Amino acid sequence: MEPLYKPQGVEERWQRTWEEEGLYGAEPGSGRETFVIAHPPPNVTGALHTGHALQISLADVLVRWHRMRGFETAFLTGYDHAGISTQNAVEKHLVEQGTSREAVGRERFVEIVWDWLRQYGGTIMGQFRRLGASMDYRRERFTMDDAYIRAVMRFFVHLYGKGWIYRANRIINWCPHHQTSLSDLELVHEEVDDALTHVRYPFSDDPEDGVTIATARPATILADVAVAVNPGDERWRGAVGREVVIPFVERTVPVIEDERVDPDFGTGALKVTPGHDPLDFELGRDHQLPELTVIGPDGRMNEAAGELAGLSQEEAEERVLAWIKERGLLVKREAYRHSIALCERCKSRIEPLISLQWWCRMDELKQPALAALKEGRVRYHPESQHRYAIDSLENAPDWNISRQIWWGHQLPVWECPDGHLTVEETEPGTCAECGSAGLTRSEDVLDTWFSSALWPFAILGWPEQTAELEAWCPGTLNTTAREIIRLWENRMIFSGLELMGEVPFRHVIIHTTVLAADGRRMSKSLGTGLDPLELIDRHGADATRYGLLKLSSSQDVRFSEGAIEEGRKLANKLWNVSRLILANVGEAKPEQRPQALEERWIAWRLDQAQAQLGEHFGAFDFSPAMSALYHVTFDDFCDWYAEAIKPRLYGGDEDAQATALANLERLLKLLHPAMPHVTEEIWSNLPGRETRLIVAPWPEPLGAAAEAAEFEPIRTAAEVFRRAGVRPTLDEEQQRIFDAVVKPDRAKVDGGNVEAEVERLRGEIQRAEQMLANERFVQNAPGEVVEAEREKLERYRRELDALAS
């Protein structure tokens, strides 16, 4: 064995072995307690990023821990068809080949997508494997599998049957590039430098006077149908009820009043354009105003724009402004910085357009989910995210679920020549209403999140009553990033409750967002992304897992490679202490024979570490769990225990050898969930080892807690061993130095300088005496606090006496 641990090669070998030996596999119905994670399906065209890597590390450490603890673990995975992303990728590919989506037509395009996915898709699962994710890859599912499609159709028809899915003409977010509607959640907002134009709209009966409005989009003036002011706005009191003339189109429209107009913005007068602005749309509906549209789905001026038809909005704006200026109606034009909505994928400016779309009503659908959240039947961690999730759900607006793209779940909606709609899971022969034939299917597809909402149970076979569904639903937990709460987590919860009367999982871990080292968001387009595969290549999967878990926290953290390096060092340290033990155990078999002080001490420390690990994993606190592993390995196991037993190992003391092997086994087990590869590799080198560590039973505590009384008051390893005179590998001078060390403790004992320790103890005694002399403290503090203080005082006095003698 080389002194330097090299993960390359070792890790791939174990990943292959574990999978080939079926150790990742899960089978329902073992009767054992279950631990189930339906891992978020990555985009089928996606590549591993740091968020995935963290998410997998979190989930896998819990999965492996539970597997060792004897749970029936199902770590399930698969792909999302990712409608818009995938369509984009394939369209780009077509353009490179000199053709286009439109040229090949819908049917052929969908075939091409499938071919393309077979060729280029699905690479990410190999990357999951490279991290050591112990998923049941045999059960991989895809959101476009036949069975999955049936589940999605069932869901739609069910909601439609309850009257919770409906079609309506409303203003929606339109992406001119993708030529589809988008939900609010698929937008990003960006600040831009723009201009705010103040224009006077003359009164029809007094062209010299009028109402001055302010607009950032003069091109939409053509679609104005009213001017609105706030009812409390004195400035415009006289204008209400009169009519003004819209510039350029010279149409006469009323001046109305509405509470929603902000008197403090601009001039306090709002031009109302229901066709091209969400607020105006609502005003228009409430005041029964006409809805005019002058911008088309391509983002350019349409036929209704008359002589401006076909122009870009910028060109149209110039023409309108020129017209206004000529007639002296331009009051002013000022620099204006505001935020605009962009498509999150292509960054095109979102065009608010009126469009006939399908909607999912949320008011009733969300109620059981709200109740489940409030009652804690599903729990978000950390707690702050639980409150946010409830809040988001309470405020969830109706959901636009239709998209005008080609790749996705086509709506199960058929229209007959008379315009009647038939909604069924499979194609109906005739119209449900009039019985006529010749039905045509809706061209729209469903929002990808509509199908994702079924993930944790659709992959188990729902709506069929399968053994998997029976055994693994509700699952245990789901891990995800904060921004996915509304898009996915809440939707899975209400879907599960609606369709099965059951929550789909019990816990949701909202994990840290890992930012780039400079504090910016990791993003491919910013160039701040970080390739986890590169980290794995350089430091190993174990180190990468350890590092990401160490970084994870309750807040966002900046990436620092130091954390990964710490993991690499830990793997190396473990490797080397194993070499020490394996090279010096002779024929011994692992067995606990704790006799010497150092053996009783390390048993106690391993118990403590194991208990801490359980607490931290149980609370989903990964960073302190990693710290505990690091310190028990470096400080306790290597620095003190291994050093202390060296002479006995070398001297052929069989008790020491057998116990060392047993302790090493325990340490490997504790480390395995976080660092599976290096621990399995060492495990395979232990004498007479036939089973795999991945399925080895989690150790029973040695019950060494009873020993705690012996060690607890002494507080530090250094003191334990100083008193016992153990550290025999060192010569006298080194012994003196070592004796002076109190490494794992903050109390600094300079053994070569007794005065300093005496000084420290005197300080402690003085502080404790002061507190105990303080009547208010003694009277008001809880009894056990005062008692603890008394005990401390006595202990300090004893230690001082011992030191003095």
Next chain:
RNA sequence: GGGCGUGUAGCUCAGCGGGAGAGCGCCCGCUUCACACGCGGGAGGUCCCUGGUUCAAUCCCAGGCACGCCCACCA
């Protein structure tokens, strides 16, 4: 405009009513027989500011300053 959160050692972060900590970095000394991805020693901090509560505050409360994220229809 709302909501949430963060300001602790040079860096990345723990701790959260009675001792100011970890890893990395830095300085000094060690080719010690598992490991220089190591061992030992050390320097380095008005725990953002100002008030308040408390016998006691980095920790609780109020205000301020500075950052970050999310939400929102300010044309």
